[in-house]
Amino acid sequence: MSQTLQVDVWRGGADGHYQTFEVPHREHQTVLDVVTYIQRELDPSLSYRYACRVGMCGSCAMSVNGKARWTCRTHVKRVVEHGRLRLAPLDNLPRIKDLATDMAPFFDKIGQARGTFVPTRTRHDPFAAIAPDSPARASIDEAIECIGCGVCYASCDTVAWNPDYLGPAALNRAWTLMQDSRDAAHAERLLAVAGDAGCHACHTHMSCTERCPKQLSPTASIAGLKRLALGAALKGEL
Amino acid sequence: MSGLQKWRARGHVAYLAFVVHRVSGVLLALFIPLHLWTLGKALNRPQALDSFLVWSDQPLVKFAETGLVLMLALHLGCGLRLLMLELLAWRQWQQTLAALAAAGGVAAALLFALRLA
Numbered sequence: 448m449s450q451t452l453q454v455d456v457w458r459g460g461a462d463g464h465y466q467t468f469e470v471p472h473r474e475h476q477t478v479l480d481v482v483t484y485i486q487r488e489l490d491p492s493l494s495y496r497y498a499c500r501v502g503m504c505g506s507c508a509m510s511v512n513g514k515a516r517w518t519c520r521t522h523v524k525r526v527v528e529h530g531r532l533r534l535a536p537l538d539n540l541p542r543i544k545d546l547a548t549d550m551a552p553f554f555d556k557i558g559q560a561r562g563t564f565v566p567t568r569t570r571h572d573p574f575a576a577i578a579p580d581s582p583a584r585a586s587i588d589e590a591i592e593c594i595g596c597g598v599c600y601a602s603c604d605t606v607a608w609n610p611d612y613l614g615p616a617a618l619n620r621a622w623t624l625m626q627d628s629r630d631a632a633h634a635e636r637l638l639a640v641a642g643d644a645g646c647h648a649c650h651t652h653m654s655c656t657e658r659c660p661k662q663l664s665p666t667a668s669i670a671g672l673k674r675l676a677l678g679a680a681l682k683g684e685l
Numbered sequence: 686m687s688g689l690q691k692w693r694a695r696g697h698v699a700y701l702a703f704v705v706h707r708v709s710g711v712l713l714a715l716f717i718p719l720h721l722w723t724l725g726k727a728l729n730r731p732q733a734l735d736s737f738l739v740w741s742d743q744p745l746v747k748f749a750e751t752g753l754v755l756m757l758a759l760h761l762g763c764g765l766r767l768l769m770l771e772l773l774a775w776r777q778w779q780q781t782l783a784a785l786a787a788a789g790g791v792a793a794a795l796l797f798a799l800r801l802a
């Protein structure tokens with residue numbers, strides 16, 4: 448283990464450059480620890496985001512040596528190459544400053560994919576009974592743990608090629624709701640995700656699935672939406 | 686991001702399958718008009734076909750033809766993989782294995798067919 452890390456950090460907005468810092472290499476150090484060291488000890492003007500530091504909030508994602516990662520749970524020793532780290536803001540999102548991107552397009556698309564639950568009941572009705580081992584519930588379980596980090600979105604070439612593409616996280620969210628028997632908006636949601644910029648635009652590169660830190664498979668969810676859309680089209684409902 | 690890192694970020698099996706599917710598709714699209722043109726010759730002008738067939742008996746041309754059969758096999762294999770992924774809702778290693786098996790099987794079968802021909 449070399450004693451210092453050479454860390455190239457993106458500085459500026461869309462037009463920027465890499466600035467190199469020297470950071471002491473420590474045991475069990477995460478990439479987020481490195482960024483925090485730079486901001487606290489070397490350059491307080493460095494902008495970046497984090498909140499929970501334990502892999503729950505999804506705010507700390509960055510590009511680390513070319514791959515999007517959650518930095519609070521990424522150990523330096525697993526990603527460092529020849530004593531170097533190259534840190535950049537997430538791809539496919541507007542750069543605000545340094546390591547902070549504007550996540551608005553990412554979250555807007557979750558809205559466009561009808562990513563909010565629409566209840567069929569009111570709070571005066573009794574609870575819906577969902578059998579935990581029902582196939583729909585099991586399939587929701589496989590996709591529900593998304594923390595909204597944007598790693599999949601930044602890794603998806605289809606997003607890069609078609610800026611309107613809803614992207615893996617929004618479609619994954621839509622898939623969980625399409626499986627939810629308590630939800631009242633299945634028809635509108637299917638319409639929202641079956642358009643040109645929706646599930647059919649996915650090329651099954653699986654970069655999203657490869658990189659998702661929660662080990663979800665947005666690709667599988669998108670394939671599920673494709674099947675739903677195909678079924679609806681065959682029945683003449685779409 | 687450096688160019689090398691950009692490529693390495695895409696260096697996983699599924700992305701490779703995507704690239705192979707695309708490239709083999711483009712090469713096949715280029716080859717098919719040639720193939721139809723040869724067939725047309727066979728129907729209309731048998732002598733011209735004969736000289737074409739003599740030309741196509743050269744080792745280099747044979748080698749290229751094997752490449753084309755391989756392209757066809759790969760394109761078919763990748764297409765089957767996609768259909769399985771999207772229509773059969775299999776997950777993780779099962780689908781990787783099944784896809785590899787299918788692609789490998791198809792490739793082997795087609796290469797064998799070429800040997801016989």
Ligand code: SF4
Nearest residue numbers: 593594596597599659
């Ligand atoms: S699907 Fe995975 S990679 Fe994408 S936003 Fe959710 S947790 Fe992050």
Ligand code: SF4
Nearest residue numbers: 603649650652653655
């Ligand atoms: S599988 Fe689809 S959503 Fe995921 S990276 Fe590929 S194109 Fe994007």
Ligand code: FES
Nearest residue numbers: 500504505507519
């Ligand atoms: S800081 Fe919350 S997920 Fe990394």
